Amino acid sequence: MRTSPICVWSQVNGERKMAALRAGCWARALQKVKGQGFKHMFFGARTAAGLSKDALPGSYPKTPEEIAAAAKKYNMTVQDYQPYPDDGMGFGDYPKLPDRSQSERDPWYSWDHPDLRRNWGEPMHWDFDMFIRNRVDTSPTPMDWRTMSGTLLGFVGFMLFMFYVGEVFPSYQPVAPKQYPYNNLYLENGGNPEKEAEEVKNYKI
């Protein structure tokens, strides 16, 4: 495909600009970490965020001091903080929050993030991405769960049963093969007009 000269020129210019930008970034980075060693520049073992290692989740807390420290870390009261049971499933000291979806929260309160109905810094549920308002909703139902599921399963089960019965015992209008007039269409089927056709009687009185 032939591109116009103007497109080509602007593309090349753009690439040159990008290359210059990248070179500038490298120069600035080299200036900053001057004297800290090669290792720090490329393989720096630091968290990407500004958090220190003890502000990140750790292993399951066993002593009361660890529990208090973990509660403080997650911005929860010691009463509310309850870690997942330590059965090796990989939760560590992450708090076990009640399984309530975000659609249950007050829609009129001025949340920091209104679509997520969450405030900044609030401890997030392990399954937070499941409990957003587009997905699982745990808000109270107009009827209790047993009635609802009973009604649905009852209706669906009944319909399935009746359709099955209809397959086993079919019921339809009586049918027979189609009957054609004029001696089973003797002339239309290519019969000899001179010859007398045999009489075909498709009825019986």
Add this chain to the structure above:
Amino acid sequence: MADYKEAPLASRPRTLDPAEYFNLSPEYRRAEEERAALRANLKRQYQIQLNNPLRKELIEDPALTRWTYARTNVYTHFRPTTKTSLLGALFGVVPLFFWFAVLKTDRDKREEKIKAGTYDRTYKISS
């Protein structure tokens, strides 16, 4: 609604929660005040950062960082126990053998039918 029963995906509304009506003891109030103090502190931190006119970067949420870190580093706290071994076997090992058995028997039956000449190809486009 007095006979309203909770379910895993249907919670009890706050207006039907007896704790809201009866639990007005001093301990409950103190606990609520503690929670409110924590919330207010977080709100203050956020608002200060949000309304800072010299701020140029995004406000980083440590709770979000912790959540992401916890969700991505599950294996560091993994420990082989009976529960985890059973689950691993159930989800990782059993399906292999189960689906092998199912597919193999199905294909063998089809092969027998083809060899015997009884394979019904009436509605098949591909085979």
